[in-house]
Amino acid sequence: LKAEIKAEGVEDVYNSIQPVLKLDSFRNCVWRGEYRLKTLVQVAERLEWGLDDVYSGIECLNVRGTESKGEHSSLEMNLIDSTENLFYIAGVFFGDGDTDGNITNENRDIQQTIVEKSAELGFEPQIRRFDDRATRIEVGGKTLNTLLREFFEYPESNKSGSISIPETVFEAERSEVSAFVKGYMDADGTVEEARSAVSVASKSTQMLDDLQLLRQRFDIASKLNRRNSTLYISGELSVERFRNEIGFEHPEK
Numbered sequence: 001l002k003a004e005i006k007a008e009g010v011e012d013v014y015n016s017i018q019p020v021l022k023l024d025s026f027r028n029c030v031w032r033g034e035y036r037l038k039t040l041v042q043v044a045e046r047l048e049w050g051l052d053d054v055y056s057g058i059e060c061l062n063v064r065g066t067e068s069k070g071e072h073s074s075l076e077m078n079l080i081d082s083t084e085n086l087f088y089i090a091g092v093f094f095g096d097g098d099t100d101g102n103i104t105n106e107n108r109d110i111q112q113t114i115v116e117k118s119a120e121l122g123f124e125p126q127i128r129r130f131d132d133r134a135t136r137i138e139v140g141g142k143t144l145n146t147l148l149r150e151f152f153e154y155p156e157s158n159k160s161g162s163i164s165i166p167e168t169v170f171e172a173e174r175s176e177v178s179a180f181v182k183g184y185m186d187a188d189g190t191v192e193e194a195r196s197a198v199s200v201a202s203k204s205t206q207m208l209d210d211l212q213l214l215r216q217r218f219d220i221a222s223k224l225n226r227r228n229s230t231l232y233i234s235g236e237l238s239v240e241r242f243r244n245e246i247g248f249e250h251p252e253k
Contacts, residue, residue, distance in 0.1 A: 004047050005030050017042040063146045074142035078122035085117040087176040088183040090152045094163055095187025101145045103137040110186055113249045160203045165210035178246050186250045197234035218245040
């Protein structure tokens, strides 16, 4: 990218895209190979690069404020070819996450799974254990929080009652959808051995409606009980399809 900008002329490219930053700042971006995302897209359009080409050239993302000084960049997040781990982490957040970038989950196997999948995204989650409250997993800070809000429409407040499955997931690849649902079920799902069923409860009936619709993509039949806000998968065929198509990372489920 740097070579093409220089071939076109840094100042000519700057004048044609008219970014919010000053020319000297733009020169510095080109020299360092670090751009605000909006500026990067503008440059790509000017050079007739496709967005796929832009994505493949990005090494990492971070978030900082709009002010030129006084704000530090947040934790960097790697961009990888497979996004399944990101979808899994998002699913866990929809179940056990808060609005501050933390996940609360007491199962040590799930904690380890979160650590391993987050590591591939470039994060180093911290597991905080307390005597008087549940274990907290601090995952990706401001970078991940911003991505969850912008890409997965993750709510900034009143999460439990307002979550729903975003269009991003409905439009995703089959493997990504499976990863998201698996993460959510690892967090909130239950295996009811007595009735040979898999269930999940939520304060958000919209989340359950969306989940029921999404599972039809895998030919998994389910029944929503609105009186207790619980979605059930029962019947040998449906449970088997759930196990094969989605399943759990949780070893005890």
